Amino acid sequence: MFRFLKRVFKREPVSEAPVVTESVKAEQADRAEQQRQARQAALEQAIALAHDETAATAFILQSDYPDARRQAAQHLHSRACLEQVLQAMRNTDRRVARLMQQRLDALDQEEKRAAQADDAIAQAERLVQLPLLMVNQVTELDHAWRRIGDAPAPQRERFDASREQLRQRLQAQTELQRALLDAGTALTRLIEAAPAMPAAEASQQLETLEASIATHLASPEAGSLPKARVQAVQEQAAQLKAQLGKQLAAQAQREEALQARLAALDAWEAQAGQDAAQLDDAALRVTWQSLPGVSDAPELDQRFDALAATVRAARRPAEAERPAPASMKTPAPAPVSAQDQAEARAAMDAALGAMESALEEGSLQAAAEQDRALRAMDFKTMRPGEEALSRLSRLRAELARLQGWARWGGNVSREELLKAAQDLATQEMAVAERATKVGSLRERWKSLDASAGPASRDAWLRFDAACTEAYAPVAEHFRQLAEERRQNLDHAAALTAEVSAHAESLGLEGEPSAVDWKGVAAYVSRATQSWQKLGPIERRERKAAEAAFGAALDLLRKPLAAQQQREVARRESLIAEVEALDAGAPRVTDTLKAIQERWQEQARALPLSRADEQALWQRFRHACDALFAERKESARTLDAERQQHLERRQALCATLEAAVDAPVATLGQLLRDSAAAWREIGPVPRAAQQQIDDRYDAATAALRQRVDQARQAAADAQAALLQQKFALCRQAEQALVDGALDDARREALQEAWRALPALGGGNERIMAARFEAAIAGTDAGRDALHRNRDLVMEEILQMEIRLGVESPPELSQERLKQQIQVLQSSLRSGQRPVEPQQMLMQLCAQPALLDDAAAARVERLIRQAQS
Template sequence: MFDFIFKRPAGNPPSKEAPDMAQEPDSSADVAAAKNAAVTQAGTLAGNEPAAVEFILQCEYADARFKAAHHIHSRQLLEQVIQAIRNTDRRVAKLMQRRLEVILLQEKTERQADECIAQAQRLIEAPSLMPNHVADLDRAWAAIADSEQPMRDAFDRVRAVLRERLEAQAALQRAVIDVRTKLQKLTRAATEASHVFTPERLLQSLESLEQEMAQYYADREAQTLPQHLLSEFEKQRDHFRQTLVSVEKRHEAMAAGEAALAGWEEMSPAILKEDELQRVWRALPALVQAEAALEARFDALLVRIGEVRKAKDGASKNVEQGHRQYFTQALDSMEKALESGALQVAADQHKALRSIDSNKASPSNAQTARLAKARGELQRLQGWARWGGNISREELLKAAEELPAKSHPVAELAKKVGSLRERWKSLDISAGPASKELWERFDTACTAAYEPAAAHFKKLAEERHANLEKARSIITEVKQFAAKSNCADGDPDGVDWRAVAVFSAKTSQLWQRLGPIDRKDKKSADTEFETAMRLLSGPLAVRREVEITHREKLIVEASGLNPADRRTTDALRALQERWQECAKSLPLERKDEQALWQRFRNACDAVFAKRKEAANAADADRRLHLREKEALCATLEALEKEQSEVLPKKMREAAEAWSRIGPVPRSSEQQIEKRYRSALAILEKRVNDVQRSAKEAQVTALRDKLKLCRAIEQLIANDRAADDAELMQIQAEWQTVPELAGALERALRTRFELAMAALKTADRQHAALLQRNRAVLERDVLRLEIIMGIESPPELSRERLQLQVEVLQSSLKAGQRPPSRQELLLQLCGLSALTDHLLDSRIERVAARMDGGKS
């Protein structure tokens, strides 16, 4: 606290270049020259930072140190200078601190940019890239201040790679959705128009879609596919396979029904029995009976049989009367059939003729001859028919033997084998029975050709049996888990409900994915599974009701939050964490989970929306404040042409108005603040220039008036009389000097008038007073130099040191207020004492350091 006693502040060692400066005489001119030399030397230190640091630590002139500080840029030397002159030269310390902060900010920006680029590289190498990770990366990069161009280029490159991966993920998801949509359309087409699509065509389409999905599974971004898309595709594929089995059964049934109808339609209605046909038809699968076209053909066949039967019944009632007519008609029909080549019809008519009792028909000789001729022709044509039938059988045998070499789908193979057998049977009717050897060859060939289909159907039966075993295993596992989980013990707190819910969902999915089971076992297995699942689903449903009630309370709590409360965001985050904990502890049904989550999310969004509205209102206020501050800056800028006298008042009013205006948008805060400071700086510079000019004028006036007082007092001390002309000239010179401010003018005027009066009257007492007051004047000047920190002449160093101690002691005494600088200046200016040029110059320096000599 006593550092002001000494010329150099504490902490700065004396200069090595001038060790005896305190002992050598020093003047203002020497000080100015040394200062200029130091400033010049500081300008030569550009590019030599260590020398600049050494110069700053040794130099005693602030301007030179400040100029040398501009040459220092490295971090280590900046920290060294700050540490050394933190408390001695604030201007240099601030400059060093600003540069150091710029360096630290640049290093921080580079470090953050490196971290962002490294994070981006990790995301590129990560097997699973999430969009929220990329969004976090973008936010982190946006928070970084302006970085170097190489950093920005590097980040842009890795960000482009991330963007490509995200686009690839989106394209992959769209492709999977398209495949799922195609599978849905294919399933719907197979269900609604199964008669149009063959099982082979449907199976080929499914295999094509599966191959396409396999390519998507092998894609690099396959891990990012949503699980529900994959599970839905798997579920849709299993459903399609079940539909495909139904389509195969339908086609097989249709083939069997078509073959049966074709055989019956080729046979004569007279030999067909309606009851037998009804029994065989009803034994066919229900799909055949549901086919309108086949059912219509079967009904038409029944109508034909009924007509034939009615005709027979009518003929039997009048046998005796109609035998002859019937014989004649049958013979005519046989002859016509033989003429037209309808061998089967002719054979049927021949059978009808043989069934007629010749005694009752009593044919004539001509009819008998005609019958013999017709029989001979029938035998001849039947021989040809047997020959043609054998040729047809050879073709059927060849077709059956060639079937194994052809790669037909299973359903088509079974259909072709059945068709061959049906055609063989129809040939037995139309062309007579075949030889045993030929039949055995045909049967062996059909059996060999049918083996893949038989193996396929056997495999399907084995799969149905295996699926039944899997179903029984699942039921057993459900019962064991129910017993192990203690769901029915009545202690809900001791049950792992999440495990129960996960097991129930997983087991239900497994049951749904089971393949086909025999119809006779399917119903009982479903019933047993439902019974076992009720052991879990019952208590789980009760627990889920409790959980739904708890979730409802969270929704109500979120809806009741006050958007204006500062802690609302933390409260919402806490509620969301509680919601996630509840969802993890016990998942609800999908529809309940989604509905409750949507309500909870809407409640949170409503709170955030209200907070956003408040933020928007605050932004509007900030924009309004910005316009007010811009208007205030424009007003300050317009004051540059105003009179300088009104500027201080206007500046104070502007500062008060500026402090009353609220905050502005952060993006414009620095800009508007800079504009305001710039306008103030311009006005302050103008006011300072005016005040400095006024101060210089006051100092000049003080010097002139002190010079006049000294001249008059020197005349009094020299006992020299002045005539009236000299007195009038001195009085005129005094009038030409501008007045000083306030009490200082009055003190000097009083001193001047006393001196003029003493000069006129040749007052010797005043001359003695001038001699006595010189020592007082010198002491008061020295006191002011000490208080104001102004250097004194070297020869007064001892007196200065003694007076410094006295000043310190007087300042430490309690109850005494030391005189102010203005009071001391007023006192020494008004003191009538003899002075010289050196003493007047010291008084002028003291006055120049004050604010214009105001009291």
């Protein structure tokens, strides 16, 4: 009926359904074959364009076959063709456009890798040319190259060549550093072994090592050597060279002293051979002690002692025979007791032992003190023996020799200190290092006064002037520091005044909400940082300056601290709000987000101290995390429930799928029960929602299809049965009109009627009444057949209108009138529409004499009503 209303209001022409003939089917088959052949030809043409990108591009742009376009697109690789096809196929063929985009992306990646490879190669070539190559530079280069991935072969060859050069340079650096370490080790061993070696041999080895070190330092990779290690090796070499120089000088002096003593001994022994009495042993001893000493030649001292004994023995007879003048006579000494003599000899032996020990240890000062103690002793009272006097003479000679050496060494050391002080004045170094070195030089000069005797005044004045000149930059530095401290004190006072003025200008005693506390906190931070950046101040003035600045800063810090405490309370309230939230509330995440935004606003408005901010933030974040954890746990529980619901729905789907072969009579109840059960089951996981719904829909659709098929089969059977009984009624009524309804004919019709099953839905009684009326063969029944014909034809036309069944063309005018009447009747209020099945049975129940055309129209209506 709705299709009819649509045609009425749109004035659609009534057209017959097209009839597909065999010729049309053949034409369609030919057309399909032609299209298949054209598509195959296009594919073959696309395959033939394998090496011509320009032709392949033109083919894609004009081809109407997607498969052929995709085949031709496989041959495109240049950027211009890819971009042209992508632009043309973007909205036409997505597969081709996607392939073009993928290849363009691959080209971009290749170009990017090539550019990165070029950068890495350029970096490698730059590193090759660098005078100083670091290992970390090569490591970073290797990392960059590995990130590139698979680079083109030419670039890889260039990089490998540069990398091999870098490897060789690193290898050379490693070998050079190892050689320098070996040289340093050899120097250390030579320094340790030099005292026991001949100076010439040690000097020769030192020259060899110095030449080796010079070769290392002249290497192209010498810049990679650690400067501290190079300096240490050079200092070791210089130290050893100075040590060997001193050793050689000492050997030369020893040779000179040895030659001088040998010459003196030879001359004295020759004179003693002629006339020993002419020599004076005391004068000889003084002369012998004044000569440079030789510590490792005791045979010389023995020769001198023998010479002195010979001289004394030769002089005794002469002195005994010569009378002493009266003026030279001395009174006899007072007698000394044996005990006193023993004590004096013991004191002399102890002093001699102490002096000998001091000389062996090299302590000249202690040995000199013992010599002074011995000189203060009265040898006449103790009468020492020849052995003690010889021992004393030998020790004094050794003391004189060592003192001579000490004076000489002290003068040499002072000259070195003077040269070092003079060189220090021209060297560039840190102030602290310069002050330390000047102080060290002065201390060493003082130590020489104690060990080598006092220096001359001229030497001291020269050394003091050199140290003063070397110390001048330190003095200037200290003067500048004092000036900076004074300026820093002025800056501190200015900063204190500025803080005080700023605190007064803010008016922090007023309404707190009107103060920009964030600006106050920032100003306090800046002022504190400015104070911390101030340079040093004199210690006696710094305490007062710090107290004044702290008092000025408290004008800001105390109100700020009070406001921060209020801010802490507000943050605490936000934490309490988060802790009070219900994790299961519908929009709790929006609420939490709003609280977090408020937290951020408050944090931006007034920052707290780092400790308070961190502690409050940790608590706030913990509260948020706890809420999310609770929601996560709730979501986990809901997920478990959804999983259970999914399993129940899967079981229900399995039941429906298994019922495909069940009796059709049970399917309706099964569908109703399953629909109720499906609605009772809760939600399932979102990821499985669509899949399980599709499965359920497919299972129910399959069952409904079986039910619909069974219902349609039953409806078709009822329609066929109704047509058969309608035809029997027409045969009986036609026989009645023709007068051919005899007993045999009546019996045959009744037998045919009984052979058919009964109609359902109460329709059997209606059709049986019409059939019985026709079989009865009364005149009233015959008259009714003629009388009802026009009424039945009108009902046929109305039912065709209501069911949307086409009517014969000659009835088009009448059908149009009836359509208007049907439309008007359907628009009347309060009138229920008549069901098509009811109208059909009313039509079939009317006995009427119908021709074959009318009967065919009724049968078509029966089929349409049952469909």
